[in-house]
Amino acid sequence: MSRSKALIFSFLAIFIGAILIFRTFQSRTFSLPQKPEQLDDQATTSINITTDSEAPTPPAGMTLLEEANLSFQASISSLLTRIEQLEQEQPQDSAIGAALTPTVVFQPQTIYLGSANSMKHEWTDTGVAAAINTANYPSDVTVVFEAGLSIPGGEAWARLKNKTTGAVLSITQVWHNNNHITWKSSPPFKLHSGYNTYEVQLRSTSGETINLSGARLKISR
Numbered sequence: 001m002s003r004s005k006a007l008i009f010s011f012l013a014i015f016i017g018a019i020l021i022f023r024t025f026q027s028r029t030f031s032l033p034q035k036p037e038q039l040d041d042q043a044t045t046s047i048n049i050t051t052d053s054e055a056p057t058p059p060a061g062m063t064l065l066e067e068a069n070l071s072f073q074a075s076i077s078s079l080l081t082r083i084e085q086l087e088q089e090q091p092q093d094s095a096i097g098a099a100l101t102p103t104v105v106f107q108p109q110t111i112y113l114g115s116a117n118s119m120k121h122e123w124t125d126t127g128v129a130a131a132i133n134t135a136n137y138p139s140d141v142t143v144v145f146e147a148g149l150s151i152p153g154g155e156a157w158a159r160l161k162n163k164t165t166g167a168v169l170s171i172t173q174v175w176h177n178n179n180h181i182t183w184k185s186s187p188p189f190k191l192h193s194g195y196n197t198y199e200v201q202l203r204s205t206s207g208e209t210i211n212l213s214g215a216r217l218k219i220s221r
Contacts, residue, residue, distance in 0.1 A: 106138050108220040118202040119209045128215055129163060129199035134191050141219050142188035145169075147200070148213035149176035149184060154206020158184070158215070164196040181213050 116126035147158040160172040174184035198217070204210045 106141070106221050108218065111217040111219070113200055113215040113217065115214050116200065116202065116212045117209055118212075119204050119207055120202075121204060121207060123157075123159070123161075123201045123203045125161070125163075126200045126202055126212065128212070129197050130217065131195065131197045132191060132217075133195040134193050135195075137191070137219065138221060141191070141221050143191055144188050144218045144220075145172040145174070145186040145215070146218065147174055147184055147215045148181050149174070150179050150181040150211045150213065151176065151204065151206075151208050152179050153208045154204060156210040157203040157205070158210075158212060159201050160198050161201050162192055162196050163199045165192065167192070168201075169198075181211070 111130050111132070113130050114128040116128045118124045118126065145160050149156045149158060155175050155177045157173060157175045159174070160169045161167070162169065169189060171189045172186040174186055176182050176184055200212065200215050202210050202212060
């Protein structure tokens with residue numbers, strides 16, 4: 001064999017071997033089928049990725065009991081927040097209720113006691129009286145004693161006495177000194193606490209007959 005033919009045959013052998021090696025590598029890299037385990041892992045990974053993107057899952061290792069405990073704690077926190085809101089709203093509800101409560105207006109009252117006469121020099125009970133219970137009135141009411149007096153001569157005096165306790169209400173003393181009936185009024189005073197009977201007393205400085213044509217108590221605020 002000539003030298004040129006040997007070179008040609010050697011070149012062809014090298015070329016054919018290179019082609020066979022290349023085809024073998026290509027077949028193993030791109031054409032070999034994947035194992036079933038690998039396909040399952042990829043599918044599982046794809047599914048897990050999709051699930052994670054849609055909804056977060058509980059932390060790894062958390063039990064159903066722990067999840068229920070967290071849910072319960074969240075409910076308690078929400079309930080406490082609502083209670084605090086209601087407590088803050090209560091003062092407003094109380095103010096509205098107070099505004100809707102009607103205010104009772106006290107109307108002035110007049111209690112008529114009656115008439116009497118006397119000619120005694122000392123203070124004398126007349127039997128003209130009225131019983132009053134302070135529980136039936138507001139605590140801030142005041143009373144004015146009025147008496148219609150006349151006397152031929154001298155001075156006619158009149159006042160109130162607490163017949164229940166025996167106390168004399170000196171502030172109620174009024175007087176008159178002629179024969180024309182005139183109404184005399186005392187300064188305002190406070191009633192004695194509780195249930196008491198108030199009686200009119202008369203006194204004549206000259207012994208002349210005092211005419212008490214009428215007596216009354218005016219109660220107001």
